[in-house]
Amino acid sequence: MFTPNKDIPDLSGKVYLVTGGNSGIGKETVLQLAKHNPQNIFLAARDQKKGEDAIADLKKAVPNASITFLPLDLSSLKSVYDAAETVKSTSQRLDVLVNNAGIMATAAGLTKDGYEIQFGTNYMGHALLVRNLMPLLKKTAAMPGTDVRVVALTSDAHAQAPKGGIVFDGALKTTMESTMTFTRYGQSKLANILHIRELAKRDTEPRITYVTLHPGLVSTNLQSDFMKNHRYLGAVLGGARSILFKSVEQGALTSLWAATSPGVKSGKYYVPVGKENAGSNYSQDPKLAKRLYDWTEDEFSRLGY
Template sequence: MQRLFNPLDNVHKFDPDKHIPSLTGKVIVVTGGNSGCGKETVLQLAKHNPKRIYLAARSKAKYDDAMKAITAAVPNSSNFVTFLELDLASLESVKNASDIVLRECDRLDILVNNAGIMAVPHGLTKDGFEIQFGTNHMGHALLTRQLLPLLEKAAKEPSSDVRIINLSSIGHTMAPDQGIKFDEVKTSMTSQYPIRLYGSSKLANILYTRELAHRYPDILSVSVHPGRVETNLGSSVHEQGGFLHRVSQVSDFLIKPHSVQAGALNQIWAATWKRSDIVNGAYYVPAGKENDGSKLSRDVKLREKLWAWTEEQLVALGY
């Protein structure tokens, strides 16, 4: 039996060391920058002289641990890679983090919404949303919304190149038939498999990205699938055992997991490759290959409903 496809089909032959341009003067935020693809993204961007990178993580200890590898590769990185405390499962934490960036910076050039959770046991965020939807979508939606003034300001500068990169997944195809169960998202949704709930949150990432591109055309907004990566993101699937574990084992064979360095390639490409080659609002699979995504991910009415519903929820909670 042969593997179905090579997940590392690098369309543009992208090499971060060769192709990332100078990032002089740019301010960057990377969520989940303490591990996996997020840490690799920070490390590679740090090599190209940015003004500041906010490494967003849940604790200073996680930042300190990540900086061991980052400073080993980029010795002066501690001068401009800054810790940003952020827990995406708490909208209060998201607001506090965004306030820090707004207070300290007069621009934001690249926002990489990388952090996320996958197929974790049923639960709720601190604000009462299904844990995966609340973390993967609502947390990033508020962060993006709060930082838009800085992104828009930077986009007005001559020769600007402002981008929002949202990490989605091919797992968005695992969403329930209607995509997002808006009437149940404020429950733990125990009637649904965790992988279905993960799919719904990743579908939301693509839909929200498409609407961002529609509403803010001066900002390049894209969603990306990293491929199947050897990180701890899927550990909860294996820990739960049963059906999901068997699916994961089959998936490991059909789509060979690849390194974190390779897995981060697609989002680093989207954040730095020449803008003229990237379609605003598009969804990309590794590396730099535009993909239609599921039918639901292209549903204009669903994306508009998601945007309106998200705004309604955030306003109701005082944000």
């Protein structure tokens, strides 16, 4: 059993970035990393007050922790671009990027750049973040004795993606209101897996480890918001929540394992805790992964990123 206090090594000199680090699994990830003496942790969040409040709370537990708030709204590619530029201009290295933030089964809508809200936030935002931080990640990977990683939280719900996996026929730039919200969520999580696997496939020296993971059913604000938005299902799940859902502390274990443990294999998908899982058939489709990667690069180029 992975135990953070015992199994996370000394992190002296290392720099981490955790998206959505102000609450839930993200905050717990920052907390446990902070206990092991990293040089700095960027806590990325959309809301500055919530981010700074989270840092104040974390420093009560780890007074000497170096934690820096990073403004990041994943639904805005401009915000993502600015966040990456801030990191590159203020840090000489980045050892591990943990793409933790996300939204789930929300009402139909569009991001600021015109993408289906869940796809744009969960996938496009993180894809641009990885892309724009790549020079710093590669610079760090070239340093002696480093072990640079990109860890992306996804979900077993990726298996609920629509027929074909990713809808490329223009629907990604609509609200996809006629498609069930959980199907749209599954599509965004499938995209995370495909993208990370394609990055792992394309990786060259100096090497970076790319992994995706399912944290399990965890009692977080994400699930609370989902149950508020889906009252009938929320009522059904609410009564069984303490049985079905893990605590945040348990839910963060796979993220922490993937970010710090030896033996993590690039391109793999993991379930709690640290167990390899094949994922859905679509998630293993190399042609779909390449198509998504190429489509994404074309979109970023079209938008000037």
